[in-house]
Amino acid sequence: MMCRADQHPEPQDADAEKVADAAAFAALLEDGAEDLYENAPCGYLSTLMDGTIAKINTTLLHWLGLERDEVVGRMRFTDLLTVGGKLYHETHFAPLLSMQSEISGIALDLKQTGGGRIPVLVSSAVKHGTTGQPLMIRTTVFDARDRRAYEEELLRRREAAEEARRRAEADRTRLQEALAVLQQSLLPDTLPEVPGVRTAAHYHTASPDRLGGDFYDVFAIDGKRFGFFLGDVCGKGPQAAALTSLTRYTLRAAALHDPDPVSALTTLNRVLHERYTGSGDPRYCTAVYGTLEPDPGTGTLAVHLASGGHPPAVVLRADGTADFLPTPGGLLVGILPTARFTTATTVLGPGDTLLLYTDGLTEARTGQDRTGLYGDEALLAFLTAHAGRPPHSVIEALTGLLDSFGDGLDDDTALLAIGVPTADDPRTRNER
Amino acid sequence: MGIASRNHVTVTGNPQGRPVVLAHGFGCDQNMWRLTVPALADDHRVVLFDYVGSGRSDASAFSEERYSSLEGYARDVVEVCEALDLRDAVFVGHSVSAMTGVLAAAEAPERIGALVMVAPSPRYIDDEGYRGGFSAEDIDELLASLEANYLGWSAAMAPLIMGNADRPELGDELKNSFCATDPDMARVFARTTFLSDSRDDLKSVTVPTLVLECTQDVIAPREVGAFVHAAIHGSTLVTLDATGHCPHLSAPDATNRAITDFLASL
Numbered sequence: 001m002m003c004r005a006d007q008h009p010e011p012q013d014a015d016a017e018k019v020a021d022a023a024a025f026a027a028l029l030e031d032g033a034e035d036l037y038e039n040a041p042c043g044y045l046s047t048l049m050d051g052t053i054a055k056i057n058t059t060l061l062h063w064l065g066l067e068r069d070e071v072v073g074r075m076r077f078t079d080l081l082t083v084g085g086k087l088y089h090e091t092h093f094a095p096l097l098s099m100q101s102e103i104s105g106i107a108l109d110l111k112q113t114g115g116g117r118i119p120v121l122v123s124s125a126v127k128h129g130t131t132g133q134p135l136m137i138r139t140t141v142f143d144a145r146d147r148r149a150y151e152e153e154l155l156r157r158r159e160a161a162e163e164a165r166r167r168a169e170a171d172r173t174r175l176q177e178a179l180a181v182l183q184q185s186l187l188p189d190t191l192p193e194v195p196g197v198r199t200a201a202h203y204h205t206a207s208p209d210r211l212g213g214d215f216y217d218v219f220a221i222d223g224k225r226f227g228f229f230l231g232d233v234c235g236k237g238p239q240a241a242a243l244t245s246l247t248r249y250t251l252r253a254a255a256l257h258d259p260d261p262v263s264a265l266t267t268l269n270r271v272l273h274e275r276y277t278g279s280g281d282p283r284y285c286t287a288v289y290g291t292l293e294p295d296p297g298t299g300t301l302a303v304h305l306a307s308g309g310h311p312p313a314v315v316l317r318a319d320g321t322a323d324f325l326p327t328p329g330g331l332l333v334g335i336l337p338t339a340r341f342t343t344a345t346t347v348l349g350p351g352d353t354l355l356l357y358t359d360g361l362t363e364a365r366t367g368q369d370r371t372g373l374y375g376d377e378a379l380l381a382f383l384t385a386h387a388g389r390p391p392h393s394v395i396e397a398l399t400g401l402l403d404s405f406g407d408g409l410d411d412d413t414a415l416l417a418i419g420v421p422t423a424d425d426p427r428t429r430n431e432r
Numbered sequence: 433m434g435i436a437s438r439n440h441v442t443v444t445g446n447p448q449g450r451p452v453v454l455a456h457g458f459g460c461d462q463n464m465w466r467l468t469v470p471a472l473a474d475d476h477r478v479v480l481f482d483y484v485g486s487g488r489s490d491a492s493a494f495s496e497e498r499y500s501s502l503e504g505y506a507r508d509v510v511e512v513c514e515a516l517d518l519r520d521a522v523f524v525g526h527s528v529s530a531m532t533g534v535l536a537a538a539e540a541p542e543r544i545g546a547l548v549m550v551a552p553s554p555r556y557i558d559d560e561g562y563r564g565g566f567s568a569e570d571i572d573e574l575l576a577s578l579e580a581n582y583l584g585w586s587a588a589m590a591p592l593i594m595g596n597a598d599r600p601e602l603g604d605e606l607k608n609s610f611c612a613t614d615p616d617m618a619r620v621f622a623r624t625t626f627l628s629d630s631r632d633d634l635k636s637v638t639v640p641t642l643v644l645e646c647t648q649d650v651i652a653p654r655e656v657g658a659f660v661h662a663a664i665h666g667s668t669l670v671t672l673d674a675t676g677h678c679p680h681l682s683a684p685d686a687t688n689r690a691i692t693d694f695l696a697s698l
Contacts, residue, residue: 083570
């Protein structure tokens with residue numbers, strides 16, 4: 001008979017390994033339920049239904065710094081807790097356990113004999129007897145020191161973030177209030193009453209900080225004439241607002257000095273050029289400036305205007321027609337030391353309306369993919385359909401049009417309509 | 433908004449019976465009464481509700497100002513009674529709600545004709561000549577403990593998920609949900625509860641009153657039960673052989689018997 005051991009030494013080693021494994025496994029088996037209970041890496045506790053501690057493991061006693069005979073039969077579960085924990089136990093833990101027969105993952109603090117405390121996570125389940133009556137409460141306690149520290153850090157961070165958010169919100173509100181006041185200073189609250197004339201205006205602001213770059217105004221020059229202007233400064237935001245402010249007050253002052261439209265725009269050109277040349281930040285605007293001179297004898301309104309690079313005004317006639325009032329060739333205001341401006345005149349009769357607008361309107365992007373522009377033609381067609389209507393009604397229709405552009409309207413847009421009322425305008429009758 | 437939905441009012445029991453209003457205390461919601469309702473339902477119209485800021489009340493109705501005093505919670509009680517046009521109801525209040533009932537009965541005497549106080553305490557903090565069971569520091573510790581516990585995942589998530597109106601079913605799946613409220617609102621209720629002092633209000637009680645206390649109650653010790661009993665003229669004191677602050681859960685039979693005996697005596 002051959003000696004297999006000689007021929008196959010490996011199996012013998014394998015057997016030896018098996019023996020070693022078996023010994024280790026046997027050692028594990030000797031980690032009996034009792035030892036596991038006593039020295040588990042978590043606390044175990046069993047109490048009567050009234051909370052009296054009937055059984056507690058060594059791990060938990062060690063955490064608490066208590067001896068078994070001090071605890072068993074003498075203390076209740078709540079005696080192990082801090083006062084805050086006791087209250088939480090009575091108001092949340094006990095009711096929930098009673099209603100659900102189990103509860104898990106509740107954060108409580110254990111008191112240690114030395115006066116320290118251990119943050120723990122506690123889970124409990126009620127053991128029921130064969131007839132369903134509750135017999136005892138089994139509780140496991142996990143050391144949660146690291147986790148609680150982490151959670152507290154999270155809470156601190158959350159509070160800090162919340163505080164920062166509140167501050168940012170307050171700053172934002174304050175800034176918005178300041179901007180609103182500033183913006184109001186750039187646009188008239190209400191337009192003045194011009195005898196025998198109706199005016200209406202609308203301003204759409206596209207920028208989130210509400211500081212637009214368009215402007216308009218109507219104001220008295222002398223006993224019989226009124227000035228008006230509407231324009232668009234380059235850029236947006238605070239710098240544009242500063243330019244708007246300078247433009248607006250310059251035009252008003254210039255008009256009082258010399259109401260002639262070309263003269264007023266020339267003054268503005270000089271001021272802007274002087275202010276922004278050499279600043280490294282050349283700025284300019286487009287503008288229409290004009291005068292209104294009502295003729296009480298005929299009931300008409302003479303309009304003289306000049307344009308510096310601004311889209312042409314539209315005249316809507318009482319007979320249902322509408323046409324551009326061309327002002328070709330006028331230069332941008334403020335870009336050159338001297339500039340040529342183009343003039344135009346018209347006379348508005350009852351039911352006629354002059355409309356001034358900024359290019360936010362004609363350059364609104366249209367179509368499904370927002371690639372087309374609204375354009376002059378569409379505008380003229382739209383206005384023709386509203387010709388004969390009074391200024392407020394034209395502005396109302398245009399406001400609806402702007403709304404219909406939705407996100408296709410991404411620029412500020414100013415609208416100013418000036419018209420002569422018809423004889424059946426109720427306010428005209430009142431004036432008689 | 434209707435009071436019924438604001439306070440998640442539930443009406444059950446015998447519609448012809450004398451109304452009994454069950455008011456939960458600080459911590460959980462009307463589910464606390466689920467072992468009590470069956471004992472009352474045959475003979476009484478049983479009204480349950482959640483205070484605004486607790487349970488399934490409408491959190492949007494919460495105002496820190498209103499609910500920083502027990503009068504605010506008492507307003508909830510009176511408004512629930514008015515909404516259902518309850519008359520001569522028996523008000524059963526647990527813990528701090530017993531005091532809310534005292535205030536509500538004074539405000540709307542025609543609505544509330546009798547009081548049952550379950551583990552009441554008119555003041556939780558010790559005072560000269562009075563033992564409420566807690567020091568002011570203890571209460572601060574409870575408030576800190578509340579904060580800590582709302583970091584426990586289930587408790588912290590429940591209000592968030594319950595606040596998710598698109599997926600209300602999530603709230604149902606969560607355990608512990610009926611004791612989980614918005615931490616900010618719970619903090620207000622905790623302060624109002626544990627810093628209140630209603631001792632003087634007890635003297636105003638003129639309706640028949642049952643005071644239920646437990647033999648072992650960490651929150652409302654026996655001295656407090658005796659104090660309440662002594663302060664309310666003609667009240668009945670019953671000491672339940674029960675441990676803890678919620679005898680209606682831990683000793684429901686004894687609690688129900690005491691309440692039904694009292695109702696029968698009215």
